[in-house]
Amino acid sequence: MPQTLPFTKGHGTGNDFVIIADPDGALDLSDDQVAVLCDRRFGIGGDGILRVVRSAALPAGHQAAASGAEWFMDYRNADGSIAEMCGNGVRVFTRYLVDTGLAALPDAGHLDIGTRAGVKRVTRSADGFEVDLGVWRAEDGDVLVRARGLDVARPGQGIDVGNPHVVVALPTRRELEGLDLTVQPLLDPEPRDGANIEFVVPADPLVRGGVGAITMRVFERGVGETLSCGTGVAAAALAVRLWAGAAAPDAWQVDVPGGTLGVRVRTDDDGEHVLLSGPATLVFTGEVTLA
Structure with missing residues (x-):
């Protein structure tokens, strides 16, 4: 009925x-x-x-x-x-x-x-x-990511923020904009439960006024490309922060096709928490x- x-x-x-x-x-x-x-x-x-x-x-x-x-x-x-x-x-x-x-x-x-x-x-x-x-976690080992528009497979960093993500760094916005995310990227090895996949381009300079900045596109499992993904934004900022090393800031600005979101990292007794605002x-x- x-x-x-x-x-x-x-x-x-x-x-x-x-x-x-x-x-x-x-x-x-x-x-x-x-x-x-x-x-x-x-x-x-x-x-x-x-x-x-x-x-x-x-x-x-x-x-x-x-x-x-x-x-x-x-x-x-x-x-x-x-x-x-x-x-x-x-x-x-x-x-x-x-x-x-x-x-x-x-x-x-x-x-x-x-x-x-x-x-x-x-x-x-x-x-x-x-x-x-909550507390975030970097996964061990690279995942190779193949996507339409990339000439070769690129290494991705696994990040867990309560759900699974794989973050791929790209050198230019042109390459980011050239991705065809109407087709699902392939992961090798493929995580058991799949993962959201973020493609990011760091700003140049990466940090201004103590705040890091990146631009991102995302393919969400079970959905496809979306204009924004909150946990994906957090995962992307965390991956770039990890790659940048000990001097990297705890505050980040992330531009996605749908707007801008803020990410910050706070250390608590149980570890590093990641916070998302927008x-x-x-x-x-x-x-x-x-x-």
Whole structure:
């Protein structure tokens, strides 16, 4: 029987999402339904789905992952596949909670959001919201990346920020702009769960006023090229910081096709945390009927 659902469309620097409120956890979207909702010709259109559900309504395993957070972000890629995290998605999710009155975020306070990669703490920032993505990790060993538009395979650095990434450095913007990301790049070896792939060009000079700067394009697993990827932005900045050595700054500005995001690294007792900041916008609301 067809089901009519209210929805909201939102984006963070062009990385766009269909937001569906399901506080009691009653909705079970199939992969095909998610794919139709995200289809830009036959559905609403989006890079993914954000299902807004109370942590108390989750199965026991997810409740443990969201411990201490009232709300859980059930994120699905545009093809219906499940993803661990989405940095832009967390900010858009927070914007939805705050603007609809489901949660409060005082100027000097914080809001905890549950995800499959654990609880992420969100605070307000000058350009919107900043989310603590947690402790990051550099993977050992190079991954060779082949992409249409590259003459030869290039080495990539694996970075884990709650979900997997492979970052490739390119020497010029011309080479970056010449990539054809309508075709999925190939990874060798291929990670078991796949990875998002970022192609970056460092600025010249790399650092100005204590802030590093890079330009990036991204191919997201389960989606394709997107205008922005929050965790990908963080991974790209971390990889360039790693390559630059001990004198590299902890603050970064990352330009993506959809805008500009900020990244900073903070050392806590449990290790280096990476934080992502940027805007989050709600665009429109409506209703959709699901078959």
